[in-house]
Structures are given as structure tokens and as C-alpha cells.
Amino acid sequence: MITTPSMHLPAALLLALSLSFAAPGQQPAPKAKKSSSHPEGFHELKIGDAAPDFDLIGIDEEKHTLKEYAGADLLMIAFLSNHCPTSQAVEGRIKKLVKDYKGRGLRLVAINPNDPASLRPDELGYSKYNDSFPEMKRHAREQDFSFPYLYDGETQKTALAYGCLATPHVFLFDKERKLRYQGRLDDSRFADEATVKETEARNAIDALLEGKPVAVEVTKPHGCSTKWINKRGEVTVDDAKWEKGEVDVEVIDARGIAALRKNDTKKVRLFNVWATWCGPCVKEFPELVATQRKFGLRDFEFISISMDDPKELPGVKAFLEKHNAIVPDKLKPTLKTEGRKGNAYIFSETSSDALIQALDAEWPGPIPHTLVVAPGGEVVFRHNGPIDGDELREKILEHMGRFYVPEPEPVAKP
Known part of the structure; x- marks a missing residue:
């Protein structure tokens, strides 16, 4: 018996192959849909x-529409x-761009696309505020925004229609409101303007104002992904992970506290002395x-020191677990x-004098007492x-900063 390759193929595959070579008038097999991480209704704008x-609604409590900006020769929609941290890093350059092109036909409108309920606490570790509308007002006021700042987080219809991938993400339209860039x-995720090498958006503005074609029409935005409403489940x-986490509590003496207080790590340490009876x-x-959750993705740790009797360790552990004082995943390797199990301790010595000397000589004695220490031991806040x-949290953020900071260039050896 002579066999052919087709005799060894599954029937379903043979059917698919026959349909792919269907005669005129026959319908080919439908193609499988590509999976996408974009939510339903997401539309990718194309040039033109x-x-x-x-x-x-804007932070001025007024409604804003596209028609409102019809008189501008160019319109930039900037999703911020x-x-x-990347969006905050470009704020200075956005304000400078608005100032530089004032009176030259450019209008810039900023839109916040994010659903505040889709942000985990540790995603707010670079910001004083979340992305809610009331806090947009505070943020814009403090950063002296000189342009409209609109809220799309309730429905996200505008973000979906524009295809906003991240913040920042900018769209530049010509006089006829056709997309041109x-x-x-620009190419830098840092706040320092000296780190910018390519200014594609500015180049596009200049080209259009001069009546020239845009050399680079599309670039990939870099920043934090849009926080779509369908991410609330995450x-x-x-x-739930924080609510179910376990806490390891260890007994520690003044010598151990002094070693932690020295802080020869890269982390900012928040110390709090407390007791269940306080x-x-x-x-x-x-x-x-x-505070621990907010800075959970940064080089930060919360160290609790209980003044309870060491015999009460089970009760201290129960209290800490009830209040979700677990160690963030980022900290576990460090x-x-x-050689530490966790960040929760019970002070073992009878007198608190040794603890005061080991932790903070300026501590007057009563609890609670809070101390924030930078790498190397500098006191940030007490x-x-x-x-x-x-x-x-504001004091901690002031020290740690709102932006990514570039690593210093290595010094060449002579």
C-alpha cells in the first residue's frame, strides 16, 4: 500500500488546508483573532x-470640547x-513647550486617562497624589500648570478613542485636525533636560508651523501604562495578598537596633516605636x-519596634497581621x-534608655516615636x-523624589 503525507494528517487539519485553497466563490476559513491587552473599544489612531x-471636565470645573480649540493652527493632546514618575518628569518640558510656542498657533490640552481605582497603593510611590479629579486640581496647582488639564478617568472614552497607551502620550494635529505626529x-524619561537627546514632538511642531512634512511621524511612548477600569480586579x-500575609516578629536588643539605625543600605528606613497598650x-x-504600601516598589522599609513585654510576642504578631504590616515582595531578597526574617521587633531590654541612645538621642521618651533615616544614617524626619x-509621606517623598534619577556616569580610571 502506498501512503501519502496527507494520510497521516488529522482530519481537522486537512479540512483547514482544503478551505485555504478554496475555489473561487468559496469562503476561506476564518482567521483566528489576535489576542490584545487593550480593553474593548480601544482604537489606534493612524497618521492622517x-x-x-x-x-x-477640566480642573477649572468647566466642560471642554474639541471645538473649543478650533482657532488654533496646531493642537497637541497630551495624556498625562x-x-x-515619567509623566511628572516631563511636566517641566511641557510647560516650557507651551511657553515657547505661545502666540505661534499651538494649543496644548492635557488629559488624565486613568481610573484611580485601578491603581495599586505601591504605584503611587512617586507621587503625592493619586489620579482622582480632586487630586488633579491639587497637583496642577502645585506644579503651576499653564494649560487645561481634563479628567477622563470616569468613562475613559477619550483615551479609548485616541488609543492612549501610557502617560505621557502626545498626539499632534494640524489645522484640519488631522493627526501628524x-x-x-522626547526620548528622556528623566526630569533633567540635559538628558534629552531627541525632541521628536518639538520637531514635528516646527515642521508643521513651517509648512514642511514631519520627518518622524510616529514614536513609541514611554511611561506608565494607562490604568484602565478593567484592571480594578488586580x-x-x-x-487580598496584604490581608492574608504573615508577619515574623523577632526579639531585638539595643545593639541590634543600633545596627539597623546605622542604615548601611540603599533603603530609606521608617522606624516606629509603639506598643499594643498605647x-x-x-x-x-x-x-x-x-506608608509602607505606598513606597513598596521603592528602596524603602518600615521597621516597627514594640515596647510590649517579650512574653506578649504572639499578641504583637496578631496585631501586626490584623493591620497587614507585612513585608513587600521587593524587600524580601534584601x-x-x-540575615533578617522581617521588619517587626520587640525590644528585649528592661530600660528604654539603651533604646533611646541606639535609635534617637533626641527622643524625649514617650511613645509613639517615629524616625525616618536615609541611607548612611541621616535623619530625614522625626x-x-x-x-x-x-x-x-510628604516628607519621605521630598527626600526620595518624584522622578526616576539616572545613574551617575562611571568615572574612567586613568
Whole structure:
């Protein structure tokens, strides 16, 4: 018996092959749809496409539409956000661009595309504010925005219509409101203008104002991905992980505290001395955990030092787990390297004098007491008594910064 290759093929595959070579008039097999991470309704604008209309509220509490800017020769739609370090890094250059082209026919409108409920707490580690509309107002006021800043986070219809991939993501339209450039503002994710080498958006503006074609029409935006509404489930999963986490509590003496206080790491350390029997300590504790979660993706750690009797270790552990004082995943490798199980301790010595000398000689004695220490041991912030969580996080952010910072160039050896 003579066999052919087709005799060894599955029937389904033979059917697909026969359909792919169908005779005229026959319908070919349908192609499989490509999977996409974009939400339903996402539309990718192409060069030459018309600017989609919008009807969005701005931080001025007024509604803004595309028609409002009909008199401008060029219109740039810049998707920005409060929380993203890359978006915050370009704010200075956005303001400079608006100033440089004032009176030359360019209007810039910024739009925040993000759903605030789709942001995990640790995604806010570079920002004082989240992406809600009220906090957009505060952020824009503090950063002195000189352009409209609109909110699209409630429905995200505009972000979907424009195909906003990230913040920042800019779209430049000509007088007829046809797309002529889209992508990044420039090639740097850092705030320092000296790091910018390519200025594609500015180049496109200059070309259009001079009546010339745009040399580079499309670039890839870089920054934080758009926080679509359908990502809320990921936040729920993250919350559940924190609620179910376990806490390791260890007994520590003044010598151990002094070693931690020296802080010969790259991390900023938040120390808090507390006790389960201290009412103000218990009341403020959620703010400390919120601070740990906020900076969970950065070089930061929260170290709690309980003044409870070491015999009460199980109760301290139960309290910490109830309040979700777990170690973020980012910290676990560094703790292992340092030979530590976690960030929760009970002070073992009878007198607190040794603890005061080891941790903070300026501590007057009562608890709660909070100390923030930079790498190398410099005190960033200290406070005796109940803390204000917002003030604490603001002080930490002031020290750690709102932007990515480039690594210093290596010094060449002679």
C-alpha cells in the first residue's frame, strides 16, 4: 500500500488546508483573532486620522470640547497623570513647550486617562497624589500648570478613542485636525533636560508651523501604562495578598537596633516605636502601613519596634497581621541578604534608655516615636507623638523624589 503525507494528517487539519485553497466563490476559513491587552473599544489612531471629539471636565470645573480649540493652527493632546514618575518628569518640558510656542498657533490640552481605582497603593510611590479629579486640581496647582488639564478617568472614552497607551502620550494635529505626529514628547524619561537627546514632538511642531512634512511621524511612548477600569480586579487581588500575609516578629536588643539605625543600605528606613497598650500607637498604625504600601516598589522599609513585654510576642504578631504590616515582595531578597526574617521587633531590654541612645538621642521618651533615616544614617524626619500620615509621606517623598534619577556616569580610571 502506498501512503501519502496527507494520510497521516488529522482530519481537522486537512479540512483547514482544503478551505485555504478554496475555489473561487468559496469562503476561506476564518482567521483566528489576535489576542490584545487593550480593553474593548480601544482604537489606534493612524497618521492622517481626524481628532476624535471629547467632552470632558477640566480642573477649572468647566466642560471642554474639541471645538473649543478650533482657532488654533496646531493642537497637541497630551495624556498625562499625577502618579507616573515619567509623566511628572516631563511636566517641566511641557510647560516650557507651551511657553515657547505661545502666540505661534499651538494649543496644548492635557488629559488624565486613568481610573484611580485601578491603581495599586505601591504605584503611587512617586507621587503625592493619586489620579482622582480632586487630586488633579491639587497637583496642577502645585506644579503651576499653564494649560487645561481634563479628567477622563470616569468613562475613559477619550483615551479609548485616541488609543492612549501610557502617560505621557502626545498626539499632534494640524489645522484640519488631522493627526501628524503621535508618541513620546522626547526620548528622556528623566526630569533633567540635559538628558534629552531627541525632541521628536518639538520637531514635528516646527515642521508643521513651517509648512514642511514631519520627518518622524510616529514614536513609541514611554511611561506608565494607562490604568484602565478593567484592571480594578488586580487591585483587589493585591489587597487580598496584604490581608492574608504573615508577619515574623523577632526579639531585638539595643545593639541590634543600633545596627539597623546605622542604615548601611540603599533603603530609606521608617522606624516606629509603639506598643499594643498605647492608644495613640494603635490609632496611628494604619497610617504607617499605608506608608509602607505606598513606597513598596521603592528602596524603602518600615521597621516597627514594640515596647510590649517579650512574653506578649504572639499578641504583637496578631496585631501586626490584623493591620497587614507585612513585608513587600521587593524587600524580601534584601532582608534575606541581611540575615533578617522581617521588619517587626520587640525590644528585649528592661530600660528604654539603651533604646533611646541606639535609635534617637533626641527622643524625649514617650511613645509613639517615629524616625525616618536615609541611607548612611541621616535623619530625614522625626516626630514624637501621633503622626499625620500625609505629612509623613510628604516628607519621605521630598527626600526620595518624584522622578526616576539616572545613574551617575562611571568615572574612567586613568
